[in-house]
Structure formats: structure tokens, C-alpha cells
Amino acid sequence: MNQVPALVRVFAYLSLLTVGGGMAAFPAMKVQTVDVHRWLTFPQLIHMYSVGQMAPGPNMMMIVTIGSWAGGVLGAAAVVLAFFGPTAILAFIVARLWKKLERWPWRTSIQQGLAPVSIGLLLAGCFTMARGAIFGVETAAIAVGVLLVLLQYKINPALLVMGGALIGVLTLSPK
């Protein structure tokens, strides 16, 4: 069955939810890709999202994985276009209009108002993900450890995520 139209619909919709970052769309992505369309399982979604944090470039390239599983190479390409196209066009239009908007008093209001909402969406996405990623002492300790290290030191987060993999192998693998 051809999944490409559904992939385009879902990822174009998710695209517009990524206010403040890709994680803002995570709760909706879980519902659409896992519950509604069953392109992958919740653990698989969490795994690919997390692995995607180690890849270079925009941190949501894991959408390619979902696209390719559901629709092959064509699905992967369709997902990228659908996910990045709408926001790219919007950014392009705003880039052209921005100088004119500089004096518009609501511009600051929108920026100030969207800041707490976008941080809230980020946190909500984080909680959705934590429900599938944090179980037991080891995983909680890894998450808290990474948080504390990042708050304290300037260190490349990709290295810490790799460190998480190592600790995972050492502590979580079957005895």
C-alpha cells in the first residue's frame, strides 16, 4: 500500500508544530506515526530520535528513517520535503518582510509571548519521551547525569549521548 501521501500529510502537519525546536512536535509525532499509522513502535521512535541526536546537521533527520521504513527511498524524500518545505517557505517570506516588521510593536510581543509556550512544548515533548525512555534507576541516573554535566560544563552533547550508549551497554545488557 502506498504510504507516501499519508507521510506527506503527517509530516507537513508536524512541520508547523516545531515552534522552538523539533521536540515540540514529538507528542504529535508519537500519536501520528505510532498510534494512528503504525509506521513504527514507540520504543523504535524513541531509539531513532535519540540516535538522531548524535548525527550531524538538523537534529530531526531521524524523520528520514520513518519515511524510508514506510515508503522506501521515495518515502524518505517525501518526508524531508514535507517536513522542511512549509517552514522553509515561511522563513523565506519572513526574511523578506522582516525589515518592514521592525517597527511593528507586536513583533516583540509575539517573540516574548511565544518564548514560554515554545519552552513548554519542548518540556512536554521531553516528558512524552521520558515515559518511554526512563524506567528504573539506571536510565534515570543517565538522564540526570547528562543534565547535570551539561549545566556545569561546556561539553559537546553528542559525546554525552555516546557516553549514554556505553553506560547502557555496561549496565543494562542482560547478565
Place this chain on the structure above:
Amino acid sequence: MSDAAAGADLQSAASTAPAVAEVSIGQIFLEFLIIGATSFGGVVPYLRGSLVTKRHWIDDKEFVEMLSISQSLPGLNATNMAVLVGEKLRGALGSIAAIIAICLPGGLLMYFIGNFYRIHGDHLWITAALKGVAAAAVGLILSTVVGLSKKSLANKFDFFFMALTVVAVNRLHQSVPRTLIVVGVLAILFHRPRKEQNESAAL
């Protein structure tokens, strides 16, 4: 709006910026391809290092302004920045070259990793490693939340709007767009332009 008018706007804006030699589409593509292939752990510092420090295509003030536009629009910072910088350098074609180039390396990588995972993902060691990776990613997102909160939450009402957003999505199971529109509009109205700000802005 015609392209000519936009071009004139940009030129008058660029007159205060340092003079930049014409940048070719190929150069834009190559530079963003390098950023896309090397930016492990977050794109923003790599963008700044490359575009501001190394190439001098934009100055620091423009970079910060473009970043703040990127953050208040839907879309990822990385791709929005690519569109904005590409537009500034070479218009629509510049934007298209930049966004394709920055996505290409990570996209190809995730295509191959995804297929590998589909075949070998249930291997015990890989499952164990991925559990650790996912837990670490949760910590990483939390640190982003803390960092952003310190930078952009000004008062206790902002924390209220943030908490309201979390409760609406996680507890009340409201959809993200509905939450975004309702809480977003409330927060924007709360931060509406005041009289005295208008006057000081007009001066």
C-alpha cells in the same frame, strides 16, 4: 512584492554591513554541506563559526538577529538559519542550496542507520546501548529547557504560561496545535505592546 523591491531593501540594509564579495550558489552549497556533515551536538555554534568567523558572510549582529527570527518561527533553527542566510546571500536559490546542503549528510546517515537498525535493532547489545542513548537524550533536552528558561523567561507569568503548556499537552491531552494557539495567543496578549513602549520605540 517584487524581487527588485526586495533586492533594493536588502541593499539599503547591507550598506551598513561590511562589504561582502558576491557569494556563488556553489560556495553556499559547499559551506552548508560542510556544516551539515560536521555539526555534531548542535548546529548553531558551527553555523556561527563558519558563516561569521570563517567566511564573514554575515556579522555577529546579523547572526543573532537571524537566530532570534529562526527561534520564533516554526521550523528547526538549523534549517531556518540556512533559509535566512541563503536568502541574504543569493535570494531564493541561495536558500534552496543552503537548506538542501545542510540536510543532506545527516539525512543520508539516518537513512543508512535506520535500515541497519531495522535489521539489527533487536540485538541485545544494541538494545542496551539504545536505552542508554535515549536516557541521555532526555537529559540533553532537559538541559536545553533549563538553558532557554534562564535566557528567555522574564517573570513568573512566563513560567505560568510554560507550565500551562506542559499541563495542557501532557495531562489534559490537548493537541499541540490547539495548545499552541490558545496559550500562545494568551501569552502574546499578555506581552501586548504598551503605550509607553510604543512612544519610546517611535523616538
